[in-house]
Amino acid sequence: MLVVLRELKALGVKPVFGDEGATLFRRSEVLRSLNLDWNMAHGASGDKPNELSSVGTLTRTEGRMVAKARKTVLESGDWLTTAQIARMAGFGDSNLRSHPNKWKNDEQIFTVRHRGVDYFPRYALDGSIGCRPAKGLASVLSVFHGRKDDWGIAYWFASVNSFLGGKRPQDLLLDQPDRVIAAAEDEVTGVVHG
Structure with a gap:
């Protein structure tokens, strides 16, 4: 306390x-x-x-x-600063921070803000395409737009999900983006009673 x-x-x-x-x-x-x-x-x-x-x-x-x-x-260790992403992706000094911030502004990725610093989710970056945002992430963010803030999205990705068979969305995002998008849609739909 x-x-x-x-x-x-x-x-x-x-x-x-x-x-x-x-x-x-x-x-x-x-x-x-x-x-x-x-x-x-x-x-x-x-x-x-x-x-x-x-x-x-x-x-x-x-x-x-x-x-x-x-x-x-x-x-969880799954968070990177803009500078860390820029180094991982091999961006030149002239545009060190521009790409991650553009991705954020274009709603291709989200950040959580802590003590004045924006942190990007490592699990949302696809190394096979040069550490760019995962293909399915923008669709997930679109589903949650206006429904969850960035922290709410981070909590959702980090939590086990029954729709995904008890797995966390962040663990499936790169390999099974369609399942993660469907889980996000299920999250906002909620329980439908018939």
């Missing part, structure tokens, strides 16, 4: 103490400090609240869960 409090305070989030002395954090401050986007906080359409905006504060438990999830994703 103390680690979470320190982490949130390091992000500039000030705790609010509830009636019973429980530490709570203003949800808007935590969302802003964790770079969660408007869609994540307010629903995809921007006018209907979802479970994140239905309560005005994050409890210590919720803050701990968010911090733990992000730490797990980042510590």
Whole structure:
């Protein structure tokens, strides 16, 4: 608990103490400090609240869960900076960072932002085509557009998926992109009752 409090305070989030002395954090401050986007906080359409905006504060438990999830994703070792990608792909000094940033702007790849640095998913780069974004990734990102922010996409790729037989999407993206795209479509469709 103390680690979470320190982490949130390091992000500039000030705790609010509830009636019973429980530490709570203003949800808007935590969302802003964790770079969660408007869609994540307010629903995809921007006018209907979802479970994140239905309560005005994050409890210590919720803050701990968010911090733990992000730490797990980042510590997986599956993330590269723009400069690391440029070196791996052999880009010249004149355009060292331009290609990865163009891929991001063209929605061919996504990044997660942590402490002011954008990190690209290593598992989304195909070495057989010069460390370029995997062929199926843009389609997955299109499916999630407006439904998940970059961290939500990172969590989805890192999680085991029943649609994929208990495998993680990031482990199948390069070899079986069609299955990963179908799993993303299943994710946004959800359970259909008949």
